[in-house]
Amino acid sequence: MRVESGDVSLAVYEHGDPANPTVLLIHGYPDDHAMWDGVVDALISRYHVVTYDVRGAGDSSHPRAVSQYRLEHLANDFFAVADAVSPAKPVHVVAHDWGSIQGWEAVTDPRAPARVASYTTISGPSLDHIGMWIRRRMAKPSPRHVGQLLNQQLHSWYILFFHTPVVSELVWRLGAGKVVARIEGLKHAPRVKNAVHGMKLYRANIFQRVRAPRERSTDVPVQVIAPTGDRYVTPALLEDLHLWASRLWRRKVIGRHWVATAKPGVIARMVDEFVSHVSGSPATHALERAKSGRSLVVITGAGSGIGRATAQEFAAQGDFVIATDIDLATARETADQIGGVAYQLDVADEAAVNDLANRIAAEHGVPDVVVNNAGIAVAGPFMDTSTKDWQRVLDVNLLGVIHGCQAFGRLMIDAAEGGHIVNISSAAAYTPTRSLPAYASSKAAVLMLSECLRAELAPQGIGVSAICPGIVNTPITRATTFVSGNQEQLRERTARAYQRRNFPASGVAREIVAAVRSNRAVVPVTIEAKAGLWGSRLTPGVMRRLARIGVGQ
Structure with a gap:
């Protein structure tokens, strides 16, 4: 199906029985909805599972202007999809990488309490939270804080590269996707079209939001899944989330950045446990420990x-x-x-x-x-x-x-x-x-x-x-x-x-x-x-x- 969001047309894919609770999956960069295929297969017996290509990816519209990729537009896209696929009930959101970044924008939006039942985020912090995280560490530059800042900068080297016009596009067209697939253990290289258009996400948002962060909090239940082998998001970057999410569960998963593709069954199990609990079922023992921190x-x-x-x-x-x-x-x-x-x-x-x-x-x-x-x-x-x-x-x-x-x-x-x-x-x-x-x-x-x-x-x-x-x-x-x-x-x-x-x-x-x-x-x-x-x-x-x-x- 197609969902219109302003001037953008979004390709949306529905799976499972619409009478079941809706789980809405948002992909990251440089992917499209297909990255969730394994997770979808593991969830459709119990849920109405929805994926969509974000603007600039897959079969959705590819706006030319960088300004059209700002987070407020991405949040509007999300709410448009949620309204279309589950107009009567809030949806459970699962997001990865840039999908998580725009997911945070949505769940900290005033519209979220009525439209979002829970939020599972993988490898994608809020840009506003990153800005606040940097400010707190710069205000008290202890050796530990300085080390955290430097370490995250090393892991974020690619951001400056993505801001380099012409050269960055050329590198992707010359086969950077195959290199990424080899390094990350992906079965398929990212599509060049997704990579080239998706870099506008970085150019429209990163420095603007990190330099002038807003206080963005949420009471939506949040499950953070942190891959232990993530090359791009360090654990320190997630330390302060309790300041912004009043109902927070922290979990780790053994895997790399694209763990949802590599271990879809594991991610689906974690999502199922969380959604079931938020919907009223008793917490699993693993979920209880994620909340309490007890081993x-x-x-x-x-x-x-x-x-x-x-x-x-x-x-x-x-x-x-x-x-x-x-x-x-x-x-x-x-x-x-x-x-x-x-x-x-x-x-x-x-x-x-x-x-x-x-x-x-x-x-x-x-x-x-x-x-x-x-x-x-x-x-x-x-x-x-x-x-x-x-x-x-x-x-x-x-x-x-x-x-x-x-x-x-x-x-x-x-x-x-x-x-x-x-x-x-x-x-x-x-x-x-x-x-x-x-x-x-x-x-x-x-x-x-x-x-x-x-x-x-x-x-x-x-x-x-x-x-x-x-x-x-x-x-x-x-x-x-x-x-x-x-x-x-x-x-x-x-x-x-x-x-x-x-x-x-x-x-x-x-x-x-x-x-x-x-x-x-x-x-x-x-x-x-x-x-x-x-x-x-x-x-x-x-x-x-x-x-x-x-x-x-």
């Missing part, structure tokens, strides 16, 4: 020791913690202390781990952080360690970690919102000893697994940390299996030694939380763990000689 943390072996301390530390930071343990009673004790929830879990049981991961995702959402902490200790000479002992320690310490990484890692990848996996290794992973061959081998495998997994999951925005504690005073010493000698005497002797060292589990917990916040790869905890790591790298021969000394025997 969802799952910890195995959380019934005591490092696991319980880590649960307490994350809870103290304001996060919601799910405590799991093979002993449900101790997991419940932990959960009761911190206001979390508890589940029974044997990490050696792959099916049980997969089932619980799916249950947690259904009942609480996809975790932001998973701490694979559950472990056991087996001590004694290699020749005295039976195959059964080896199987037991590897089932829990190694396969238990593998099960957790796979089950929750898949959920994180599918959600495309990033996350962090913490695997508890040990200083024993890099400090060989004749007394702990089974335990040390299992923890060395966890360390290498973590390093490999970190490389694999980095493109998905998922961090992986291996925590390597040294001598820590936890209940594991009294549960250690000694393959030779008097069990009770050896356990008591080992426990007393760890008590004399008296490094608390809370110290490890603080390092775990810090590792998640800073995305550290390998974290030795305690002085002996740090010394052992450096020794393994600088003087491995000395470490091998020290390995001949028995411990706890």
